[in-house]
Amino acid sequence: MCGIVAYLGKKTARPILLEGLKRLEYRGYDSAGIAIVTDGKLYLERRVGRVGNLEEAIDGRKEFDGSLGLCHTRWATHGGVTDFNAHPHRDDRHGIVVVHNGIIENYSALKQYLQEKGHTFASQTDTEVLAMLIGELYEGDIEKAVQAALREVTGAYAIAVICEKEPNVLVAARKGSPLMVGIGSDNEYIVASDGAAIIAHTARVIMLDDYNVVKITRDGFHTTDIHNTPLSPKVQQLEIDLEQIELGAFPHFMLKEIFEQPSSVRACIGGRMNIREGKVVLGGLSSFAKELTKASQVILTAQGTALHAAMIGRYMLEDLAKIPSHTEYASEFRYRNPVIEENTVVVAVSQSGETADTLAALYEAKERGALAIGVVNVVGSSIARETDAGVYLRVGPEIGVASTKAFIGQVGALALISFYMARKRYMSADQCIDMMKEMEAIPAKIEKILESAPRIKKITEKYIERENWLFLGRGYNYPTALEGALKLKEISYIHAEGMPAAEMKHGPIALINEGMPAVFIANRGRQYEKVMSNIQEVRSRGGHVIAVATEGDTEIAKHVQDVMYIPDVCEPLSPMLAVVPLQLMAYYAAVARGHDVDKPRNLAKSVTVE
Numbered sequence: 001m002c003g004i005v006a007y008l009g010k011k012t013a014r015p016i017l018l019e020g021l022k023r024l025e026y027r028g029y030d031s032a033g034i035a036i037v038t039d040g041k042l043y044l045e046r047r048v049g050r051v052g053n054l055e056e057a058i059d060g061r062k063e064f065d066g067s068l069g070l071c072h073t074r075w076a077t078h079g080g081v082t083d084f085n086a087h088p089h090r091d092d093r094h095g096i097v098v099v100h101n102g103i104i105e106n107y108s109a110l111k112q113y114l115q116e117k118g119h120t121f122a123s124q125t126d127t128e129v130l131a132m133l134i135g136e137l138y139e140g141d142i143e144k145a146v147q148a149a150l151r152e153v154t155g156a157y158a159i160a161v162i163c164e165k166e167p168n169v170l171v172a173a174r175k176g177s178p179l180m181v182g183i184g185s186d187n188e189y190i191v192a193s194d195g196a197a198i199i200a201h202t203a204r205v206i207m208l209d210d211y212n213v214v215k216i217t218r219d220g221f222h223t224t225d226i227h228n229t230p231l232s233p234k235v236q237q238l239e240i241d242l243e244q245i246e247l248g249a250f251p252h253f254m255l256k257e258i259f260e261q262p263s264s265v266r267a268c269i270g271g272r273m274n275i276r277e278g279k280v281v282l283g284g285l286s287s288f289a290k291e292l293t294k295a296s297q298v299i300l301t302a303q304g305t306a307l308h309a310a311m312i313g314r315y316m317l318e319d320l321a322k323i324p325s326h327t328e329y330a331s332e333f334r335y336r337n338p339v340i341e342e343n344t345v346v347v348a349v350s351q352s353g354e355t356a357d358t359l360a361a362l363y364e365a366k367e368r369g370a371l372a373i374g375v376v377n378v379v380g381s382s383i384a385r386e387t388d389a390g391v392y393l394r395v396g397p398e399i400g401v402a403s404t405k406a407f408i409g410q411v412g413a414l415a416l417i418s419f420y421m422a423r424k425r426y427m428s429a430d431q432c433i434d435m436m437k438e439m440e441a442i443p444a445k446i447e448k449i450l451e452s453a454p455r456i457k458k459i460t461e462k463y464i465e466r467e468n469w470l471f472l473g474r475g476y477n478y479p480t481a482l483e484g485a486l487k488l489k490e491i492s493y494i495h496a497e498g499m500p501a502a503e504m505k506h507g508p509i510a511l512i513n514e515g516m517p518a519v520f521i522a523n524r525g526r527q528y529e530k531v532m533s534n535i536q537e538v539r540s541r542g543g544h545v546i547a548v549a550t551e552g553d554t555e556i557a558k559h560v561q562d563v564m565y566i567p568d569v570c571e572p573l574s575p576m577l578a579v580v581p582l583q584l585m586a587y588y589a590a591v592a593r594g595h596d597v598d599k600p601r602n603l604a605k606s607v608t609v610e
């Protein structure tokens, strides 16, 4: 969603800020802004649209050549998409500017208080209220004013603040929204909401914790809480490779990440399977082995693609480990007054580790006494930190807004957790060895599917004029059908519905008309015959069937218009293969329809508001 980059050092801030902002573009935004202090004066510019518009607006303007500044990409929450509502926001007295991710929940009451004090507002945003509040409390020390203001606000924030009257000071703070400080050489600092904006300059960072306030000057930095109590955060290494966040030879991050999936799976499972002994090695769970053995139920909670992976995880936990398991939208779980029995394990699945609903569900589950496990990609993210234990996906930064390699990683990590729990209960070492061998073979099988990308592209292009699609699957591949439909919707803007193949007869079959594309996941497995019957039902009503089928199944080709083959695989892991042609279809459909795949309209990479 929103992105923050701020700089204080000896260099010209502008190129560092703009480059950082471009690296955050993938998160989704609708406007951008920058403020720089040059020769003791503050200059500010904001623009609706791309970072490129902002760059053009300040191009060649010497007043933006200072070495202290901050910038922001905004994804509108409070107030429409206008230049005035874009960040940075400034107070009306002291030249204080603020960039902010999150939501100040009590902004309305604070605004009224500030209006009574004579402040006038130019925007409809909660962030401007925070800037004015800091200004109202300013008595010549920006750090103190920020601490005082943050003691008054409720809600979530990551902020960076500068003040014209203190041209050698940058202040940043966080609660509930990620923020880190990159420590460069020679007293150079970059504050950012995402390591992608820092890694080109330094890998040494401190990750701010909730209620941390950091004051950076040209001589160093110190950290306190909002009551000015000194803290000593530890310096860590950012685990990001510059190569991972650059496109290389690919036209889009989404395609790059689809093609990275064989190595994503290798990274996810690497060192975690002792195949000789039939043992799963998950260091992140080892301190809770006892609790996991006696788990009475598992609730997996997530949103979007992560929820689809969680659904597959649920099937595996029941099928392999025989543990009663449920999945639920985190947004629903949280408000439903859920019953958490003794020995309940809650698994929060999230690529970013920052999804507001998933985080809130996690807090709810912990409060009700559940053991909280995270299945998260971003190391050190809020969900990773708030869970009792967890398993990282290890798939590297996912830049494509449409999640692909994280989905594969989530299913892979959940499979490992299922094997781990199954081994502690009913699964024999031999059975586990068989499953692990299947898992070990997945990367090469994905590679094989990727070789057929040109064929999948051709098939897709036959159907791109169609505005309504169905995705159908059964068992383990019902969630895969949901994921296929979601991928198509979010980047090609085609209406698609995913559902269990058997559900179609209970209503949606009425939608089928001549030529309507229906994608069936029809790989070999327990439900193959049933899926074949569902295919006939669509065909006899004029629908065009595109089947994902198992290599060697030549029979199916006689009953459907098009087939996309995947290698043979055991059922629990089949979604890790079946999803790949669906990801490619969505990608090729979006490109053929002329959409910017990496910047889909209205979408944000990480949804940090409820």
Ligand code: F6R
Pocket (backbone or CB within 6 Å): 303, 304, 305, 306, 307, 349, 350, 351, 352, 353, 354, 355, 358, 401, 402, 403, 404, 486, 490, 605, 606, 607
């Ligand atoms: C879809 C997509 C979203 C996310 C969802 C949860 O391609 O990316 O549906 O899966 O917003 O995000 P995380 O996994 O970061 O919690």
